Amino acid sequence: xxxxxxxxxxxxxxxxxxxxxxxxxxxxxxxxxxxxxxxxxxxxxxxxxxxxxxxxxxxxxxxxxxxxxxxxxxxxxxxxxxxxxxxxxxxxxxxxxxxxxxxxxxxxxxxxxxxxxxxxxxxxxxxxxxxxxxxxxxxxxxxxxxxxxxxxxxxxxxxxxxxxxxxxxxxxxxxxxxxxxxxxxxxxxxxxxxxxxxxxxxxxxxxxxxxxxxxxxxxxxxxxxxxxxxxxxxxxxxxxxxxxxxxxxx
Amino acid sequence: xxxxxxxxxxxxxxxxxxxxxxxxxxxxxxxxxxxxxxxxxxxxxxxxxxxxxxxxxxxxxxxxxxxxxxxxxxxxxxxxxxxxxxxxxxxxxxxxxxxxxxxxxxxxxxxxxxxxxxxxxxxxxxxxxxxxxxxxxxxxxxxxxxxxxxxxxxxxxxxxxxxxxxxxxxxxxxxxxxxxxxxxxxxxxxxxxxxxxxxxxxxxxxxxxxxxxxxxxxxxxxxxxxxxxxxxxxxxxxxxxxxxxxxxxx
Numbered sequence: 001x002x003x004x005x006x007x008x009x010x011x012x013x014x015x016x017x018x019x020x021x022x023x024x025x026x027x028x029x030x031x032x033x034x035x036x037x038x039x040x041x042x043x044x045x046x047x048x049x050x051x052x053x054x055x056x057x058x059x060x061x062x063x064x065x066x067x068x069x070x071x072x073x074x075x076x077x078x079x080x081x082x083x084x085x086x087x088x089x090x091x092x093x094x095x096x097x098x099x100x101x102x103x104x105x106x107x108x109x110x111x112x113x114x115x116x117x118x119x120x121x122x123x124x125x126x127x128x129x130x131x132x133x134x135x136x137x138x139x140x141x142x143x144x145x146x147x148x149x150x151x152x153x154x155x156x157x158x159x160x161x162x163x164x165x166x167x168x169x170x171x172x173x174x175x176x177x178x179x180x181x182x183x184x185x186x187x188x189x190x191x192x193x194x195x196x197x198x199x200x201x202x203x204x205x206x207x208x209x210x211x212x213x214x215x216x217x218x219x220x221x222x223x224x225x226x227x228x229x230x231x232x233x234x235x236x237x238x239x240x241x242x243x244x245x246x247x248x249x250x
Numbered sequence: 251x252x253x254x255x256x257x258x259x260x261x262x263x264x265x266x267x268x269x270x271x272x273x274x275x276x277x278x279x280x281x282x283x284x285x286x287x288x289x290x291x292x293x294x295x296x297x298x299x300x301x302x303x304x305x306x307x308x309x310x311x312x313x314x315x316x317x318x319x320x321x322x323x324x325x326x327x328x329x330x331x332x333x334x335x336x337x338x339x340x341x342x343x344x345x346x347x348x349x350x351x352x353x354x355x356x357x358x359x360x361x362x363x364x365x366x367x368x369x370x371x372x373x374x375x376x377x378x379x380x381x382x383x384x385x386x387x388x389x390x391x392x393x394x395x396x397x398x399x400x401x402x403x404x405x406x407x408x409x410x411x412x413x414x415x416x417x418x419x420x421x422x423x424x425x426x427x428x429x430x431x432x433x434x435x436x437x438x439x440x441x442x443x444x445x446x447x448x449x450x451x452x453x454x455x456x457x458x459x460x461x462x463x464x465x466x467x468x469x470x471x472x473x474x475x476x477x478x479x480x481x482x483x484x485x486x487x488x489x490x491x492x493x494x495x496x497x498x499x500x
Contacts, residue, residue, distance in 0.1 A: 067470070107442065109446055114453075114454075169419035170461075171498075188372075218317070224339060240486055244421060
């Protein structure tokens, strides 16, 4: 059993709350947010607070606030417990060196309105002592997540690469949806190819999955696509990724 | 029951062969390829030929060859049946106007070595007569695919947009994998986020799924990412997609 305090009620905070609440091995003793309204619904299940002076003792304090608020919030935690932030791009040093510090970063995309299970989600942990690393591993195991021991430098790269994998590919879907809409075609027409593309990536990896005009050096099709692309920014985007693929597979 | 002749043994040709062979309502009467070796394995199930002079009569001739070979191949088909090509970017006019012509374009990514079911795959059909359109719809139904009646102009846009959705997002995964490899981190760490990203897209669409530093205007993180990105082309790619997201959600 682990006693945890959750600090923050953003996308990750909400999803951790839902998970902790139903998890028998995790005892959520407090949930802090600067405005209580948002977490009011949880008061029948845990103590909710909006003042860090009212914090109680816990094994782990999990800070899920905006990156720029991490330092400020942590300064106010006057307990011996392990303090972790959940940011992908901030160093473990964001936590004051006088504290027992660590990082607990789930590589996943979260929304408040969408319940995401932590089962099989990779969680990157970092801590300065073996004991604290073991505690974080235990927390991750309780969530049935997959644990990776990752230092701050590695974590930064994961966070940047995740922007390419998640945010950018999602935007490519948005661009494609717009193109279809201009000809009154539904985006559903791409659901099947998106599924197959990712299944292939999981099974044989992205390099071997690469197909398309740039991969096979089909310049005629590339020229045609350039002609159809009236939007200058979309054309630039098309050209830059096409060049990258050509270069990779030349 | 439909009698079909399959012309070509590329990625799509192979997958259509597999599907036709096991489909009780489709009678594959011939499979043509310019070299017989590749399709030799199929001779116990169908007539295989390497000379178009030996073609037999069929309801539909399905031409799955390289875009630049479509016209040349079709010239050699001297039968009354419906002739369709399977290209995403070529007009129905690639088929000689004296023929009963059409298009049968599955919006999917195919490999020879990977068997893909046509079930639920969107198939874009085009033909000049209602009767031929009906025949193509029947073929598509037999495959349990989803049929869309799409003209040549629309199909070009679908093909271009599919490059963004499939080829380009796949390359973003490749770039991300490279970044991880530079810090000895396995790409498996992204399987879970890729699954969740696409599930979200299917359920709420890509616009509402957008997250990340560009979406929330987190310039500090963007500056940090720019610093980490040593590869100039990756930096350009990062900047152009970041700008597009900022513009879309400003």
